[in-house]
Amino acid sequence: MMIQLEGVTKVYLAGDNQIRALDAIDLEIDRGEYVAIMGASGSGKSTMMNVLGCLDRPSGGRYLFEGHDVGRMSDDTQAKLRSREFGFVFQSYNMLPRMSAIEQVELPLVYQHRRNRRRLAREALKRVGLADRMHHKPTQLSGGQQQRVAIARALVVNPRVVLADEPTGALDTHTGIEVMEIFTRLVREENITVILVTHEADVAAYADRVVRMRDGHIVEDIRKPEHERVQVQRPAPIAAAVVQASSPASSPSSAEAASA
Ligand code: ADP
Numbered sequence: 001m002m003i004q005l006e007g008v009t010k011v012y013l014a015g016d017n018q019i020r021a022l023d024a025i026d027l028e029i030d031r032g033e034y035v036a037i038m039g040a041s042g043s044g045k046s047t048m049m050n051v052l053g054c055l056d057r058p059s060g061g062r063y064l065f066e067g068h069d070v071g072r073m074s075d076d077t078q079a080k081l082r083s084r085e086f087g088f089v090f091q092s093y094n095m096l097p098r099m100s101a102i103e104q105v106e107l108p109l110v111y112q113h114r115r116n117r118r119r120l121a122r123e124a125l126k127r128v129g130l131a132d133r134m135h136h137k138p139t140q141l142s143g144g145q146q147q148r149v150a151i152a153r154a155l156v157v158n159p160r161v162v163l164a165d166e167p168t169g170a171l172d173t174h175t176g177i178e179v180m181e182i183f184t185r186l187v188r189e190e191n192i193t194v195i196l197v198t199h200e201a202d203v204a205a206y207a208d209r210v211v212r213m214r215d216g217h218i219v220e221d222i223r224k225p226e227h228e229r230v231q232v233q234r235p236a237p238i239a240a241a242v243v244q245a246s247s248p249a250s251s252p253s254s255a256e257a258a259s260a
């Protein structure tokens with residue numbers, strides 16, 4: 001099992017009040033799973049993502065990643081685990097205003113002192129269908145394109161897990177679908193584990209499993225039967241305007257064309 005939470009609790013102190021943002025959570029997520037986390041605002045979704053991504057330590061319980069107890073790791077070891085295994089995508093694209101797409105994607109490699117940064121960044125941009133936008137700055141890109149750059153930046157270190165907290169929250173429906181098609185491809189073709197938070201049932205419908213939270217608890221955890229799982233619709237992201245009629249997420253044309 002890749003991810004195991006055992007009785008994980010996260011308590012915040014707000015004045016005299018204790019907020020149990022996570023309250024004795026048990027959760028297992030395997031390699032290559034495609035999970036949507038849903039729940040009302042304040043139910044603990046972002047806290048859960050922060051704990052899963054080693055951005056935050058639980059107050060209690062155990063987090064095992066590939067059998068290793070994350071809670072017993074030093075800050076350094078935890079930071080290494082985080083930067084090697086996890087890619088993060090947020091609602092805001094967090095672009096640096098003056099950098100081109102390829103420079104933004106190279107950044108995590110700069111921090112890791114890696115070689116071949118340009119080549120790896122170019123490959124990551126290809127994975128999200130933005131090979132032709134490499135030298136564009138954020139102001140020259142649509143919101144959906146910026147989010148795809150952010151996904152490429154998360155992918156460039158070849159993480160095994162992508163954590164996305166409301167990745168389509170700032171996008172229109174059509175562009176949100178493109179982002180979900182990228183995630184679907186990562187799961188199906190690269191066996192990457194994708195865990196995303198969303199408020200939208202349409203977005204959650206792409207995932208194979210929906211975990212619902214309320215007041216720091218998991219109140220529902222449903223897996224789709226194999227035959228209902230969404231499959232990759234197109235050979236390359238946004239490459240073709242051909243959309244299969246049977247596609248549950250069919251869209252008439254690519255936003256690439258619309259926003260070019
Ligand atoms: P969600 O992402 O589902 O909206 P969060 O995980 O952000 O929920 O928050 C869960 C609860 O924990 C909320 O009551 C929130 O106010 C509280 N909380 C989150 N982060 C902090 C913090 N840094 N300090 C204090 N309380 C927090």
Ligand code: MG
Pocket residue numbers: 045046047
């Ligand atoms: Mg949140």
